[in-house]
Amino acid sequence: MLQTIVNILKASGVHAWEVSDVKKTGWEFYFIRHALDQHRAKNVEHITVKVYQLVDEGAGLGFASAEIAPTATAAEAEQLVRDLSYRATLVKNRPYTLTPPAEGELAPGKASDLAAISGDFIRAMAELPETETEDVNSYEIFVSDVTRRLITSAGIDETERYPSSMIEVVVNARRDGHEIELYRNFKSGTCDAAALRRDLEKAMGYGRDRLAAVPTPVNGKVNVLFSGEDACEIYSYFVARMNAQMVYRKMSDWEIGKPVCENVTGDKVTVMALRELENSSANHGFDASGSRIRDVVMIEDGVARNYLGDRMFSSYLGLEDAFMPTNIAVSGGTHSEEELRAGQYLEAVEFSDFQVDTMTGDIFGEIRLAYWHDGEKCIPVSGGSISGSMGDFVGSLRMSRESAQYDNVRIPALTLLQGVTVTGAQK
């Protein structure tokens, strides 16, 4: 079907076109405790066609897209292209050109051994050290071998093949007849058994502490230390503010060459887009429009350097070699762990769902487990929430020199937000 659709597009006379073809074979295993609930396999192909048409004699560019089933007939494919050709004329956007082909060949990647990767996950979970009071409730393993190809009328024909894995784990902890759970969702290329074991052992420790937690006793403005994956949300604010679409839509006022925040009293953030991060599930060679992904500094020592984003909005900003970043690395921390852990602070390690609204800057999270460090002792606490606005925190942000990686994001191991509003849980 792929070649049929490409031939139809070439003969169609449309202004431009892109065809994305993603083939995925996947294995999945679902466990309750350590017994197999269900096993699944998939073999699917998704072909997406995007047609571009000039409108108003070239003053505008329209586009329309659709997925075409691999089982479609040639007649169906021809009709689909006719429909898209018409529909594309109905929407008028500022004109831009498709990504031109890049020089040099990308490494195509190789087939992944689904059985070997799945086996690694199954054995890693079976070997997890559980206790009478902390154990695994259930887990789901997803392993895929993905082949992704993009063909465009501009001459791009790129292919990459890569492994993609995910494991979702629910951990239980219990004491005196009371049981709680902690949820984890790990994404990666293949199975990193050591990291999985380390993170789940840590989760079990949090489970023990949560059972001993008291209702969060503090109210008002408090320094909050993030020491886990939730901090990735904080840095998503910086990445979003440097996204070409946010800038073009005037939802971000960060300007190239200018500090992202005036009167900084804390650390100055550096954000980089990276082509590769070890065992990331997002080590892609090219983005959805075929733009090659490479290492680019987005923010350097608190100063905006390069916007990145999709082809359309990057073109509108005059960025011809931009791309959608897939791996992100954040640095710039100047503090030791000891410095960040000085004085009174709330160390938040488990939220119901910590969120940062990248448009408004608002942050929210219900506290499932935190540690209240009152300057002398440390108390596990639970309940209540934190809230505030990133706009108030960027200038005084403090970060550790050490870093931690969560799939496709590498960030400082510790992040301190100062003056966060905490709503306690004590009656």
Place this chain on the structure above:
Amino acid sequence: MKAPFSAYLTSIKPGLQALIALLRRDYDYVSVLATDSKGLAVRISQRSKSVSSQTMTTERGVVARVYRNGQYAEYAFNAFDPADPAAAAAEIRRAMDAQLALLQANTVKTYETPILPDEAQTLFVEKEAAELPEQTDVKALVEKLGVISDKGVSLHENALDCMVSAQSTHICKMFLTEKRELCQSYVYSEGNLALILNRAGNTQISYESVSGLCGPELFDELESKLEKVVETGEELLNAGRIEPGEYEIITSPEVTGLIAHEAFGHGVEMDMFVKNRALGAQYIDRRVGSELCTMHEGALCAENVTSYAFDDEGTLAGDVTEIDHGILKTGICDALSALRLGVQPTGNGKRENFEHKVYTRMTNTMFDSGSDSLENMIASIDNGYLLEGMESGMEDPKHWGIQCIIKMGREIKNGKLTGKVVAPIIMTGYVPDLLGGISMVSPHREVFGSGGCGKGYKEWVKVADGGPYLKTKARLG
């Protein structure tokens, strides 16, 4: 008009029935779900415009479920050749056997489950829709949304953009076993209006939505939402921050729906009972809310985006009374969890799409109405807030914690709205406290279906929820 059932699915039915017969030689139970759902999505803003045939639920593919030796397995594919079912059968056997070899090599135990019943049943449902997404006048729709977007930005001096989206999906699904043949076709639509404002660096987004079990004719309602979006946007720009604490609150129907969804939606998904992941299992026939609290769940509870005739396992749609006057009566259940728990399935087995596993999922989750007027509810509050607009929610079924992100709160002092607005708000608390505190319920009831729902952080499906205005107490921050 009737939304016509997929000609493609009809054409492959004999091939799929042959595939089932071939697989039955090796497996004790075989079912097939085949899908062919077409859609239309139009997104118009001042800065970008697009037309697509893809929505959250468009798909075409097949998933086969097989059972042997107490173990269920599935194979999902989308290149089925109805002329060669033997090739598909061979591929399914090969994949299942390769997985079993890995499992045996690692001495993995089976969570044994009884075999699903397979009683003869046929059903052919084509629901009504005035228009179909695949036949709608896209040019007229683009123009209509463009007018709304232009008008939206013209109505507020601080408007950056007015984003208007319209999505309509024609769902067609066919469920087959040796003895069963169920076919359904229906159309649902949803539209959203989002006004983005910026004043002196303060960015806010105000939105309204419409949804329904109908075709693109729904989008005629969008323009009527403009005035409200502009009003709310101005209020958000002027909003202050709330003083954290516990307050008397009135939840608008949208926020009521969010509470229903998070509190005793996820909390009574009975696949969580199987895993001992939900506290609700221990509270059946016990009080979890006030006398005024009654909640229903099911595809038959309302006519909205997920009001199907049968679920993704071929169980007919239902209407379950989950909470009856404050007493938790039952949960909702997919077919395999029902077998494991020894109960009847409720028609809540849903997949994100044919590639994904079935889980117990919500459909329409609704609080019942009461008899208290909104005016009397406001008059009864000394110090509290009327909460409006939902952003997101998260539950903890094991501990009954709840987090709701709410767009804004209107201050109530001494029985009157003061005109002061605070935003945004995070509402947290313990579910039985929240529901136990319900002291007034309005007769007015609404359903909202423009959002999606994940299980954990994946498996996104369409859901709808809603209810009346409720008065209770909650912790706000």
